Amino acid sequence: MSRGPYQSYFDTLKRKSTQQSNSEHQPVKIGQADSSNFNNQAVDILQEISNKLDRLGKTGHNPKVPDVVDTPRTEGTIDLAIINGKVVLPDVGVIETNIYIRDGVVCSLGTHPPADVKEVIDASNRYVMPGIIDPHVHLGLFAPLKTELETETKAALFGGVTTIGCYFGGPESHFKVFPSIMEDIQSYSHTDVIPHLVIGSDEQKSEIVDYTKHFGITSFKIYMNGIPGLIPDVDDAFILDVMDEMKRSGKECILCSHTENRYLVRRAFEKIKREKGDSADIRDWTDTHPDIAEEEAVIRLAYLAENAKVPIYMVHISSKAAIDRLRQIKPYNRYVNVETTSPYLSITRDSSMGNTIKMEPPFRDDKDLEALWEGVEDGLVDTIGTDNVTLTRAEKNIDASIWDTIPGYSALETHL
Numbered sequence: 001m002s003r004g005p006y007q008s009y010f011d012t013l014k015r016k017s018t019q020q021s022n023s024e025h026q027p028v029k030i031g032q033a034d035s036s037n038f039n040n041q042a043v044d045i046l047q048e049i050s051n052k053l054d055r056l057g058k059t060g061h062n063p064k065v066p067d068v069v070d071t072p073r074t075e076g077t078i079d080l081a082i083i084n085g086k087v088v089l090p091d092v093g094v095i096e097t098n099i100y101i102r103d104g105v106v107c108s109l110g111t112h113p114p115a116d117v118k119e120v121i122d123a124s125n126r127y128v129m130p131g132i133i134d135p136h137v138h139l140g141l142f143a144p145l146k147t148e149l150e151t152e153t154k155a156a157l158f159g160g161v162t163t164i165g166c167y168f169g170g171p172e173s174h175f176k177v178f179p180s181i182m183e184d185i186q187s188y189s190h191t192d193v194i195p196h197l198v199i200g201s202d203e204q205k206s207e208i209v210d211y212t213k214h215f216g217i218t219s220f221k222i223y224m225n226g227i228p229g230l231i232p233d234v235d236d237a238f239i240l241d242v243m244d245e246m247k248r249s250g251k252e253c254i255l256c257s258h259t260e261n262r263y264l265v266r267r268a269f270e271k272i273k274r275e276k277g278d279s280a281d282i283r284d285w286t287d288t289h290p291d292i293a294e295e296e297a298v299i300r301l302a303y304l305a306e307n308a309k310v311p312i313y314m315v316h317i318s319s320k321a322a323i324d325r326l327r328q329i330k331p332y333n334r335y336v337n338v339e340t341t342s343p344y345l346s347i348t349r350d351s352s353m354g355n356t357i358k359m360e361p362p363f364r365d366d367k368d369l370e371a372l373w374e375g376v377e378d379g380l381v382d383t384i385g386t387d388n389v390t391l392t393r394a395e396k397n398i399d400a401s402i403w404d405t406i407p408g409y410s411a412l413e414t415h416l
């Protein structure tokens, strides 16, 4: 029979008790209420408890659960009770319990129904989970921001996403555009929004400290590989400058990064375009962004972060090569955080969706998808976003050649 964690706890107690008894050299008479006898009784009780708890452990119950639930602080009126659901508790697991809500806030979990409940929702056979955060979203690229804040965040709620991390770019100083973006968010968004600012120009770089002061923003983004025609790529000197400015702000900033080596992407891109021309398809597109480009950039950025002592957040990691490399780096580099996306966990280049799935970085192969899932399961991957870009099929230009199709897709509503 295997020995669970409580059994070893019991062993420790028993050893201590035995040592104590021996050291006293006193004969213990049965029924006599001396301290040694008390210890033995306590050990017997603990043994029984430990056996029970270990059995619970084997049936999949998490021993942490009793600490979390069944502490109903439900005096007074409860506005809403969600009962009989399979409740997903982060860091605990899935448990069947009731949720009690007062004044819009979860005030208690537990199986003892309170006396006074205004509204009850029966969630039998359903999962109940906290609002999902999608940390990686782009809005307002092909339609006005106001419009997409209205439509896309509503779609997000239908899919269980209640908070989005949204990237705002453009060539100008963020002081020129961001104040009106904040107004639009307040007026039109149905979800909470965490804004991240793209830093692509010297002017934006020089204003980082002021962005933290005036907007309270501490999350910035660079594109190591840029997006041709849209977002400039940046070199290592620029990245170190940005990291220095983030430190100079005195705030706890984090640098998000599209992490690909621009030279290796360009080399592969030119080669495939030359060889395949207009006959290139979505499978060839993957070869224009080889995994070596992501792997190299991951290594380099992790090194720069470690050197500058600035936390980094590598968005949309897509390849097994990068995951394998991060598995070596991350235990020794506390500045590295890793994101992948729900589409990268679901789709490969062998999908039948053709140009619809043109993306940067591209969709890859089964081995990459498997490695990403392993990273999620063992905690190497910290977060999962979508990299949502809302655009119609016409805007994406999917009937054109792979070279003229626009990268990106909308995935916010289907994230979960």
Ligand SMILES: [Zn+2]
Residues within 6 Å of the ligand: 136, 138, 315, 387
């Ligand atoms: Zn993105």
